[in-house]
Amino acid sequence: MVSVSAPGKITLFGEHAIVYGEPAIAIAINKRIRVHATKRSDDAIRVEAKDLVLAGFKALLTPNGSITLEGESGKILAALSYVKRAIEIVRERYGINVGAHITITSEMPVGAGLGTSAAVAVSVIKAYSLLAELDLNNEECAELGYHVELSVQGRASRMDSTTTAIGGALYIDPRKGKGYWAIKGVERLKGLVVGYVNREASTGEMIERVKKLRDSVPEVLDLVIKTIGEISRKAKSMIEAGMVEELGTLMNINHGLLEAIGVSTSKLSQMVYAARSAGALGSKITGAGGGGCIIALAPRREEEVIAALKAVGAAAFKAELSNDGLKIEET
Secondary structure: OEEEEEEEEEEEEOOOHHHHOOOEEEEEEEEEEEEEEEEOOOOOEEEEEOOOOOOOEEEEEOOOOOEEEEOOHHHHHHHHHHHHHHHHHHHHHHOOOOOEEEEEEEOOOOOOOOOHHHHHHHHHHHHHHHHOOOOOOHHHHHHHHHHHHHHHHOOOOOHHHHHHHHOOEEEEOOOOOOOEEEOOOHHHOOOEEEEEEOOOOOHHHHHHHHHHHHHHOHHHHHHHHHHHHHHHHHHHHHHHHOOHHHHHHHHHHHHHHHHHOOOOOHHHHHHHHHHHHOOOOEEEEEOOOOOEEEEEEOOOOHHHHHHHHHHOOOEEEEEOEOOOOOEEOOO
16 A cells, blocks of 8 residues: 655635746645555556545546446536546556555645645555556656646646645746745744635636636736736745735735636635734635635734634634645555
8 A cells, every 4th residue: 555645735826827827826734635545456446535525435437437436426526537637647648557446535625725636636646656666756746737637627837736746835937947946934924824615616617717807808817917926926025035014915915806807705705804804914815716715824813813714604724834745654
């Protein structure tokens, strides 16, 4: 048996804009996806995910591509698509056909804007490749994970797969060099809180919504996208200079721009303003929007912000930086 894990992530700045080539800042957090894999005697893939959706599910992928499901089929198919495509990509790229029993557990809500789809993808890629005696490094798993998201969602950036595979706090600029760099001074960002409600739309749907808006008014949307990119550039400098209060102001501006392009919901906005009222220096959507998660920067006010988020009907937890990316777990 092999066991691997990968962290979730929060997007501090730059979601949606990064899809159009602008930079973003993402931070791996101390909540993880875990994947355990054992070989089967046949070529089928059995997937069991007790925590991937609320009720959990079991699925059997047969060698001819058919799927046998146990559980709520709508939720299962949405979650299973990333697992199925991850295995397919490894099989296609490396010409292997190993049967496996894969078990997935999660410490965080899946599909909420915390990079869990990417964490599932890179973890399954790593675990399945190890079963096939392939030694893929984290960068290779990140690249394959990106292609999984691209295939499932129709449009994606490398941000989520890179952050979950590499770990730490990353400045991601798809137009330059290797595409990502570690940010110095991020340990000064104390008091991060995540608030969560159920998603009303998937990542793919939100990306398509922004695309349609951009197609209808490209001159306006391109200005918004470029401004979000400029916020990410400025935020990197502020983090490295220890300008925490000013960083909160940038978070608030970034949120306003995300509201302007239609990716917020009334519930997310209620959570954002509840966090600010409780003392957060800044708060914003994290991830694609359409429900899901917000983040708040609230040093020494974490408990007050968590209480305020719970008061408006959200779940909430403290988030800390994780320098560990994708890794093999001891069994």
